[in-house]
Amino acid sequence: MRKSDEIEYLPTPEQIRETCREIQQGWSEHDWKHRATTTIQRVEWKVPGVKDHSGKR
Numbered sequence: 001m002r003k004s005d006e007i008e009y010l011p012t013p014e015q016i017r018e019t020c021r022e023i024q025q026g027w028s029e030h031d032w033k034h035r036a037t038t039t040i041q042r043v044e045w046k047v048p049g050v051k052d053h054s055g056k057r
Contacts, residue, residue: 011019027035
């Protein structure tokens, strides 16, 4: 089967919620506590300076 013949799988929001519930059923108390307190680290990023046609930054 060629790649172009494959059907793309796009789950509905309800299918995603149900699959998440099924996965979470296997979590231990430790897993729940860890996932509830895990934070995403933010990375500060600034757009680099760009010279315009006048040569200024």
